[in-house]
Amino acid sequence: GKVRLIVEDLDRARDALRAARIRFSEEEALLFSAEHRPGALAEITEKLAQAKVNIKYAYATTIPGATRATVIMAVSNIEKALAAIGR
Structure with a gap:
C-alpha cells in the first residue's frame, strides 16, 4: 500500500519515518485553493x-459552507503548472 502525507516540517517527517524504519519516497506537489463551485476544477485542469x-x-477537499476548496496536485512540471493556473 501507499500513504501520501503532506507535512509542514519535512525534516521532522523524514526523521520520524527513518526512526520508525519506514521506507518512504518524496514527491513535490502543488497546494492551492480554488473556488468551491461546479466546474472550477475542470477550468484548472483545462x-x-x-x-x-x-x-x-489530485485531491481536493472543502468544508460545508466554504467558498474555497483546498487542492493538492502532483504534476509533470510544477513551474509550468503554476504559470498556467496563474499562481
Whole structure:
C-alpha cells in the first residue's frame, strides 16, 4: 500500500519515518485553493492540459459552507503548472 502525507516540517517527517524504519519516497506537489463551485476544477485542469502539463494525481477537499476548496496536485512540471493556473 501507499500513504501520501503532506507535512509542514519535512525534516521532522523524514526523521520520524527513518526512526520508525519506514521506507518512504518524496514527491513535490502543488497546494492551492480554488473556488468551491461546479466546474472550477475542470477550468484548472483545462489550463493545465493547454500548457501540456500532466496530472499524476489530485485531491481536493472543502468544508460545508466554504467558498474555497483546498487542492493538492502532483504534476509533470510544477513551474509550468503554476504559470498556467496563474499562481
